[in-house]
Amino acid sequence: MTVKICADIFDPWQEIQAYQNVAKEMAGKFGATSIFIGTMRDFNEGDTVKSMTLEHYPGMTEKHLEKIIAQARQQWQILDVLVMHRIGNILPNEPIVLVAVWTSHRGDAFDANRYIMEALKSNTPFWKKELLHSGEKRWVVKNSDGYASSQN
């Protein structure tokens, strides 16, 4: 189980591959890997977004993510988890978050990944500040429920 807070851009596909390559105890045991990658959009709330700054609470962020993973482990049979999250200045098309879950069976992988991601969104101390095309800077005040059909 690994939690990484990254000040620099990362390649989620390389990270997953590298993680899996060294997790030898999982070899032959996992039948399912669920991967969620959150990427920065160039639009939000009807505006064009040029870049974003992500602030966090060093220490609490990691502690909280570890707690979420422990809660997931109590509910599903998980072999391993990798969570990575960017901080600092981020540009559109760059990955913000990666959640990868390795399990024996697909149900645990899908459900645990969703649980970890939703808990991360709703209560892990990260805050986004957007720089709009207009030059205006604004804090994102709330997360959406995750469906385009819910957006106005």
Place this chain on the structure above:
Amino acid sequence: MPVSIKVRYFASLKESVGRSEDDLEFAGLSTVSKVWERANSGKPLPRNILAAVNMDYVELNHAVKDGDEVAFFPPVTGG
């Protein structure tokens, strides 16, 4: 015996209070909401602000003890 508390602010709240942290001393036991009032000249805590003590979420009536780190911040927006 005096109680020393470190207070931290994050994100939009840090901007609105104009600083990232305070160091306070109390004569005796206190609560998270009293820490806010003392640090911010009695101004009410803005709506929706969350609180943590030693990096765990708490309610505003949570008691603080010597050496605690109390953090205030707006709803989170990561992911």
